[in-house]
Amino acid sequence: MMSEDVHPPENAFNLLPVEDKKKEKAPRYVSKFRPAAMLERKLVKEPIRTMGPARVELPSPENFLKKHSKEPKLPEQMQSSKDVHKTCSFTERKPPVPRRNDKPLMGIHTKRDFLKETPVLVPMKPQPACVDTSKGHKQVLENSGLVPKFITRKDFGRVPAYLQQRSEAERRAREEYENFVKAEREQRAMKHMTQEERQAILKHLKETWDKLHHEYQALPLIIDTVSQRATKDCLERQMKQLEDDINLFERFKIIYIPKDD
Incomplete structure (x- = not known):
């Protein structure tokens, strides 16, 4: 069936000439809004109605663009520069320094009342308020x-x-x-040593020094042994310490000593 549809069977009538049939044109489309469009087209209109004025004043040929007309110009001087006297700030003579005997101007008063002007000039901070009704009562x-x-x-x-x-x-x-x-x-705290105690200690130190000095004088003139040299050094050391203590007690009359625990 499919082959017959694609390739129909041969027939003798197919050899006869066939007249060409003219295709009929479909009716032309006409919009239903055509009368309104034609009426709107006939209305009186002006060109460029919504784009600004159609007729503008043409520039005059006399007011053509001249040379250097767009450059900025300095304002004209009201007074001639010849009449103005200019002085150099470096060479201008400054007013003299007031003298020592010059007194300042005193007793100058003004009629301005600063106590009244100051509160007016200073802006006042608005007081906080509360609106409690719908009519604006504050x-x-x-x-x-x-x-x-x-x-x-x-x-x-x-x-x-x-x-x-x-x-x-x-x-x-x-x-x-x-x-x-x-x-x-x-x-x-330290306690003060009495004069009796000071004298007693000083006396004891001197007696001890005399005793050591007597032993030192008893040493032989020639010291050739180690024990004799050690004895001599020990006596000299003790006598030097006693001399320092005696000098300390004799120099200072007032002596403080720590308290006994």
């Missing part, structure tokens, strides 16, 4: 009672209790520390 919040006033509190201006407790604790700690330092200072 009242100042300062004395309305809607804002808390801390100066009206019962404990206003008084020291809080916790600060008093802290101050008391700090005071007790400071007293305890001062007592402790005082006790330590008294414990480590």
